[in-house]
Amino acid sequence: MSKYLLSAGDLSRAQAVELLDIAEGMADVNDREIKKLPTLRGKTVVNLFFEDSTRTRISFELAAKRLSADVINFSAKGSSVSKGESLKDTAQTLEAMGADAVVIRHQASGAANVLAHSGWINGAIVNAGDGTHEHPTQALLDAFTMRKRIHGKNSLDGLKVAIVGDVLHSRVARSNLLLLNTLGAEVHFVAPPTLLPANPASWRAKLHYSLDETLLVEKPDVVMMLRVQAERMNASFFPTEREYSRIWGFNADRLKTLKPGAFLMHPGPMNRGLEIDAVSADSPQSTVLEQVANGVSVRMAVLYSLLSGERSTDV
Amino acid sequence: MSNSFVLKNVGLADGTITDIMVEGEKITAVQPGLSGGETIDCSGLVALPGFVDLHTHLREPGFEQSETVLTGTQSAAMGGFTAVHAMANTSPVADTAGVVEQVAALGREAGYADVYPIGAVTVGLEGKQLAELGAMANSKAKVRVFSDDGKCVHDPVLMRRALEYVKAFGGVIAQHAQDPRLTEGAQMHEGAVSAELGLTGWPSVAEEAIIARDVLLAEHVGSRIHICHLSTAGSVEIVRWAKARGIQVTAEVTPHHLLLTDELVRSYDAVYKVNPPLRTAEDVQALRAALVDGTIDIIATDHAPHPIESKDCEWSAAAFGMLGLETAASIAQEVLINSGNSSWSRMAEVLSINPAKIAGDAEQGQEIKVGAIANLALIDPTVKRKVVADSASKSKNSPYVGLELPGFIQHTIYRGYFTVRNGQIAEKGRN
Secondary structure (H helix, E strand, C coil): CCCEECCHHHCCHHHHHHHHHHHHHHHHHHHCCCCCCCCCCCCEEEEEECCCCHHHHHHHHHHHHHCCCEEEEEECCCCHHHHCCCHHHHHHHHHHCCCCEEEEEECCCCHHHHHHHCCCCCCEEEEEEECCCECHHHHHHHHHHHHHHCCCCCCCCCCEEEEECCCCCCHHHHHHHHHHHHCCCEEEEECCHHHCCCCCCCCCCEEECCHHHHHHHHCCCEEEECCCCHHHCCCCCCCCHHHHHHHHCECHHHHHHCCCCCEEECCCCCCECCCECHHHHCCCCECHHHHHHHHHHHHHHHHHHHHCHHHCCCC | CCCEEEEEEEECCCCCEEEEEEECCEEEEECCCCCCCEEEECCCCEEEECEEEEEECCCCCCCCCCCCHHHHHHHHHHCCEEEEEECCCCCCCCCCHHHHHHHHHHHHHHCCCEEEECECCEHHHCCCCECCHHHHHHCCCCCCEECCCCCCCCCHHHHHHHHHHHHHHCCEEEECCCCCHHHCCCCEECCHHHHHHCCCEECHHHHHHHHHHHHHHHHHHCCCEEECCCCCHHHHHHHHHHHHCCCCEEEEECHHHHHCCHHHHHHCCHHHCCCCCCCCHHHHHHHHHHHHHCCCCEECCCECCCCHHHCCCCHHHCCCCECCCCCHHHHHHHHHHHCCCCCHHHHHHHHHHHHHHHHCCCCCCCCCCCCCECCEEEEEEEEEEECCCCCCCCCCCCCCCCCEEEEEEEEEEECCEEEEECCEECCCCCC
């Protein structure tokens, strides 16, 4: 994975499994009383966030701090154009200050790729979400969560995962698709037709319109609900929030149809009452808080793999 | 009439080898064995009538950091062009007689090509109210082509009126076919690649629906219509149908839509960001076939210079558009000649004769014969060249840098004057 993590598709199966294994070790650290390793002492990690995301930023910040790296949060809210400083100038500024790794969240799809291939910056780059493209550490933490729940297995071979909601605009869905394919899981997307891409020809996933039918027929091991973004509400992707919630939302009735051992995921933050109801969100099947905890471990593993000296060229 | 010269052993489009004598701005003899004045050996070169670009963004006035009339026409000359039609999306917009006359005057002053300003259809390209089309037609610039290019004349009533109104002075509306609602926030062709990349799609139907509407409008009011930068296989089908029905429609394709596909966007390199977007390989094949069979009438460059900072950024922040003047002939040669699918005569039609006819440029696109204006492009078809970033244009946003393309413009003769000689731009224009 060189010094970049731009796409979940960059990881081979062996690399992905190794990252998840490293994350196991990191999880142990997070259970200790003193939750800190000296591994990245003297390294500087910059969280470059062009888009608000307190959760992801805090998760990366905590991950870097637990590895003893110095962390700088660079919040450049709004588009780079409106702010008057280009992505290029921002990147070169960070480079001049000696950043060892840049964790970038940006509203433009491909922003992390541009940063990596522009020559503006020499450090490691982690894509923490680029527009509607990818969010690879989310996919890693989701895979990690699934692996923990199904106990002891190395990969996710044969696991049936149904991802439900705004697939079209979801970077979580894209990264999960790639990583789940790599790890051997079977991906099912469930969404209203308006929220699926017009031409998913190259996607290795089965597409469904009906959540109930998918739950009944496919009997998924994992159901992952996607957040409905506020900007979709009034753009005719679906008639009303109520109708969406009735047909594609997860609720107590649907929770009962899950097969034993199956579980329910959500990348957060949840719209309670829209794509997921309170009963489901707070049920034992829900992994929402585990995902948050695992996010720190997985991001520690990613930063460690990209930055620790002996692992600088391969994972 | 100081300048007079003879081009020796020139190949014409039909394959005959002959000599061409030029005196002043006219061709005065076309036959073997000519002598007199300066003699220039043109063995191995193919002479075509000077190219006419119906779709050029010269950027002046208003965006001189990207291009000026001078640098744009120098770039045109390097590409074998002797005439360009300057799009109206300048600042101020070319929607009044004053602006079009200024652009035409800058063109004459530069002296590297005939510059025909295109007038805006609507005031400020805003699609609300017709610009003074008659005033522009009757101005010294004698505008005959009108376009809101960059934006679609979306209002059907406004489009209908424009199509009708320009009949008063033999004008033509060149439509940028793009339904604005279907393409809100669009970044690239909507298809398998956009689905993977998470970039907002620009669906083919947004172009095809407007073309379908407009050929029917043109039929209804008995007007001519020209379709700018047609980019999809479906658009080809609609134009083919319209022509078979007798509708007076002409269509252009850009060099980049004949060569490049949306797969290139995977790099997120904004040099590939253009409007309409790069489409699929199937679309490219359909466009090539349509260019050969005559459904598409012309190649027009949509030469769209942008400064470095407009491309050296994240994809969604980048500007739409790419350079095209200095590579158009090479791509035409690749598609028509090297492919074995067509002929030099067809290349002369699509790059010179037909665009001049559509725009009514009487002194351009003339057959190479005695009495014609000496507008000539002399091509060495055997050369393969690797495209470099430096060019006569003020901008560098060429998507072809590093690619090897066939053919080289050895000389460009504009009204009897060498604007390009041995691949070098003339230090001064014709005046």
